[in-house]
Amino acid sequence: MTDVTETETLQPVRQGGESNGATRERNEREILEAAERIFAQFGYRGASVQAIAEEAGLPKSNVLYYMGNKRGLYVRLLERMMARWNALLDDISVEDDPADVLEAFIRSKMQLSRQHPEGSRLFAAEILGGAPFLQGYLRGELRDWVKTRSQIFEQWAERGLMDPVDPVWLIFLIWSATQHYADFEAQVLGITGKDEISDADVERITQFLTQVILKGCGVKPAEGRA
C-alpha cells in the first residue's frame, strides 16, 4: 500500500469514456432525481428499481451499476435530504430578535419544502413507516438541534419576549405546518381546485403562518412594534 506506481483512483489519469467523469456525474444525477420521485411516491418497499430505471430513462442494470443496490440508493437520498435540512439550520443566539428568527425559520422551512417537494415526501414516507433508516439521526443530531433551540426559546420567554409556551411543541407546530404543503400537496390541490401551488401562494401562506404563529406565541413583530 506504500509504493504504488500504478494508476490510483486518487489521481484519475482519465482515459476512455467521456472526458473526465462527466458521464458518471450526469447519470448519477439523473438517477438520483428519478429515484427521489419514485421513492417519495411509493415508499421504500413500494418502489422498484425497474420503475426508477424507467423514470431515469436507463436500463435497470445501469442503475445498479452506478448505485450498487436499492438500499444504498435510498440511504444516499436520505443523506442528501438531511444535508439540505442541516444547511438551513444555522446558529441563532438569545440576543437575536425572536420575531426575526421565527419568521426566518418559517420562511426557510417553507422554501425547503417548496424547492425539494420530492425529498420532503421521501422524508415523510420514511418517518411514516417508522423511520427504520433514520432512528439514529432522530435520536441524535436532530434531537440535539431541537434541545438547543428549545433553550433559546425558553430564555426568550423568561425575558418576556414571548409567551412561555412549550418550545418543543412549537417547533413541531412549525414543522408540521410548513411540511404540509409538500407532503399533502395532492390534498391541498384537490381541495383548492388549483393545479399547482404558485409562488404567490407560497408567499401568502408564509405570511399567514408567520402572522398566526408569532401572534399566537405573543412574539412582538420586529422592531418592538406592538
Place this chain on the structure above:
Amino acid sequence: MTDVTETETLQPVRQGGESNGATRERNEREILEAAERIFAQFGYRGASVQAIAEEAGLPKSNVLYYMGNKRGLYVRLLERMMARWNALLDDISVEDDPADVLEAFIRSKMQLSRQHPEGSRLFAAEILGGAPFLQGYLRGELRDWVKTRSQIFEQWAERGLMDPVDPVWLIFLIWSATQHYADFEAQVLGITGKDEISDADVERITQFLTQVILKGCGVKPAEGRA
C-alpha cells in the same frame, strides 16, 4: 329476478359454520386491523398480502377468501377511515362561538389521530403517493366541507369575532398540526426521547395548539373574556 324462492343472501337462513356470521365478523375485523397497520407502514405498493396475513395470524388464502383482493381491501380501509372522519364533522353555525368551535375542532381532530393512528397514517400515505384512490373524495365531499366551513369563518371575521385570516389556510394549519402527532409519531418519539405519547401529553398538546391558534387568529376565548 322476480320469483326467487331459493335462499337469498338477504334472508340469511344460516346453517353450517359458526352460529350466524360470527366467524366472518371476527376474522374480517382481525384482517382489517392487521391490514391497516401494514398498509400504513409500507404504503399500498409496499404492503404484501402475505405480510397482512401473517400480521393477522391467518394463511394468505384466507385473507383473500374474505377480502377478494388487495385493492378491495385497501379501498375498504380508506372508506372506513373516511367514515370516521366524516363522523366528527358535525354542522356548525355562524351563531356558534368561534372559540368553542375551533377548540372542539382541534380537540376532536387530535383524538381521531390518537384513536386511529394507523388509519391516520394510511390516509397520509395515500395522499403522499398522490392520492390515486382518493382524488374523487378530495375534489368532492371534502372540498365542499372546507367551503362551508370557510364561509362561516369569513362571517366571523366580518363580525369582528376573529382576524380576517384566510380560512382555508387556517383549516390546513389545524389539520397539519393535529395530524402530525400520528403521522410523524416516530419523529416525535425520537426527538423527545419518550417511548410513547401519553394521554397527558395529548392533553397538553391540545391545549397548546388551542391557545396558540386561537390567540394567533385573534379569537377571544369563550365567554368573551379578554
Place this chain on the structure above:
DNA sequence: GGACATCCTGACCATTTGGTCAAGCAAGAC
C-alpha cells in the same frame, strides 16, 4: 343419516422483484 352452507388452505401459476454477470462498446494513452 344426508343436504347445504360457510369456512379453510395447500398447491399451483404467471409475473415481478432485487441482484449478478459476462460480454461488448467507446475513446484517450501509448
Place this chain on the structure above:
DNA sequence: GTCTTGCTTGACCAAATGGTCAGGATGTCC
C-alpha cells in the same frame, strides 16, 4: 495499431408477488 479504463446492457437467477382453485373441514337444519 494495442492497452486500459469506464460505460452499457441483455440474459439470467432465486425469491417473492397477487391471485386462483379444487378439495376438504365443520357444523346446522331437515
